[in-house]
Amino acid sequence: ALLCERTNEGTACRTCNACSRVFRVGHPDVHLMMPYPKDIGIEAVTERLSLLADNPYAVVDFERRPSLDSLDAVSNKQVLYVRDRIAQDLRREMSLSSVEGGYRIAILTDADRMRSEAANAFLKLLEEPGDRTVFILISDRPDRMLPTIRSRCQLLRFTRLSDEEVATALKERIQMDDSVARTVARMADGSYSRALDLASSEQLFALRTFVLEYLRATFKPDIDRVTDHAERLNRMGRENLKFFLQLMLGWLRDLLLFKNVGEAAPIVNVDQVVEIRKFCTNLPSAQLESMIDLVEEAVILVERNMNLRLTFIVLAQMLGQAMKGEVGGGLVASLSDEPLLV
DSSP: OOSOTTOBTTBOOSOSHHHHHHHTTOOTTEEEEOOBOTTOOHHHHHHHHHHHHHOTTOOOOTTTOSBTTBTTOOOOOOOBBOHHIIIIIIHHHHHSOOTTSSOEEEEETTTTOBOHHHHHHHHHHHHSOOTTEEEEEOOSOGGGSOHHHHTTSOOOOOOOOOHHHHHHHHHHHHOOOHHHHHHHHHHHTTOHHHHHHHHHOTTHHHHHHHHHHHHHHHHTTOHHHHHHHHHHHHTSOHHHHHHHHHHHHHHHHHHHHHHHHOTTOOOSOGGGHHHHHHHHHHOTTOOHHHHHHHHHHHHHHHHTTOOHHHHHHHHHHHHHHHHTTOOOOOHHHHHTOHHHHO
8 A cells, every 4th residue: 555556545456557566576666575594595585475476375485385396395494584684685675765756665574583683683774764664574473573673563463364264265266175175274273375385285184194193102102103103203394393293282172172062162173073072082081281281392392403203202101191191290391301311
């Protein structure tokens, strides 16, 4: 709307020449930036951003899609904004006069992914903005941004889409089967972009099956199978590991819902209701809240690059105990326990 030639009460017309160029990611006064690994060239970044012109919901970030050639590629490279990009590239772009005499706009996706040096460099830009200059910071984790940056921003929250809206879009736009669309919509947690990401993942349903295999191995317990599973998980890459754990969290929360509400529970994994019912019937003493806490701790440990093989072996041991109704300590404390490290 800031650049629209026919703007009406702050709403963009979406049809004028300026709007068309903005939506094609081709307006000279709009600068779109994204974090990327330090060994990536600007050409690769430009290629990704150009994909948004055809599909604004395209998954182009280096965190969720390390390679454009494969949706299931994994990488442990850090994806961050570095100081030089902010202090030099962004400052240079925003210090130039507007090409068309209007606003200059910088859009930073995943704005929470700034190294401290980059964040401080960006703070200086915010403290001394030029005339008719607008910065738009996009983040789903604003708590990770510098408080001094957040305090200089106006917060706009975007509400999540309903599961029904996401499922309907999947069925109408990519002709997805109804039952699969409802399952994916609930996993997407209100994000259509996330739903498309899940729908295109070759590993989604394989990982859901692996979640059940892992949980079954933890209950028996079968140390050989647990060790094999831990080795497999260790080779997955950080993002796939977090995806695996998020799928496990979704399954455990379904169990908790089903246990408390019964058949009317709004579970995510609607196609696995038989397995969910069986678990709740056979393991009535399972400490589901404790199991959820353990998996949430595991997510944090994966982000901190802990010993992944050991983490998943100890996680399996503790989940097995919780399934039997035994309440233990936290995962971090157990990993620090001397006998478990031997």
